[in-house]
Amino acid sequence: MLAPVALSEILSRFVLKKDWYRSSDNSVKYAAFLPNPKNGETSVFRISGISDKEVWDIGNREVAKDPNRPILGRADISASNALARGLEVLPNEPPERHANIVGWPGEKSKQKLLALELAAEAHFHRRVEGQVLPLV
């Protein structure tokens, strides 16, 4: 059985779209956290306790499957930020360390508001040509 997600765990959302972060101040935009329209879930990875290199390896292996769409960065957020807003984080393996943020409201404007709040609490790490730049 998969271990439940602890409040203190850090979750990574990989970003493959340049319009989903601001290069001016290296912050992530809300759209990165909006749920998948097909299943209503936001796919994340549980990265507490592993190295930075291992985190990027997960993104490359599990998310950036199309070589034309590389990982541009990742937004890290504490699980407590999602839970405090009435969302849930459920482990969902395989792949290893994968989880989903679920429990999004049906109303689209409410989804946007929650995504704005998650983005405001997230730390964005930009990836530039194989080099990892931990910013913010």
Added chain:
Amino acid sequence: MSTAIHCTDCTSITNFRNIGFGSDFKGLKNYFAEIVGELTKAETLGRQEQVLQSLAEAFRECSEEGWDGYEALPISEDAYLEAKKLVMNLPITIPMPEVTPEPTGELALEWSRGNRRVFVASISGKNQIVYAGLFGINKTHGTEYFGDSLPSAILENLRRLYYKD
């Protein structure tokens, strides 16, 4: 006979509303387009042109399913055209937004003034604007019908972001 009607609720000087008819109206419309063409050389309206280009780019880049690396829906042409209309209707006193495609296939316009001071309005091409905003500890969200002109709720929230709170 032609009639031109004074616009009492125009929110943007670049948007010429189709509320007249006849040859004089057509001539007036062309004359207006020339004037706006000159004005776009100014910085603010030049920025509007940049946003329109960003919209076109987002529409092109996000026209296939899965464009976000997950399972995003393609941006529809209706959403693109309606987002253009929103940009053209923005008052000149409001800074131009950034363009953000959403996984639901909508195009959003985003105004950000730093952490927890942000307002987004997204367009699906169905004559409605879904919006949400953070104004420090205050927040808002909702949906408005989008017809010929920008809904007052959107304008009020933009003014709140830039001139209040």
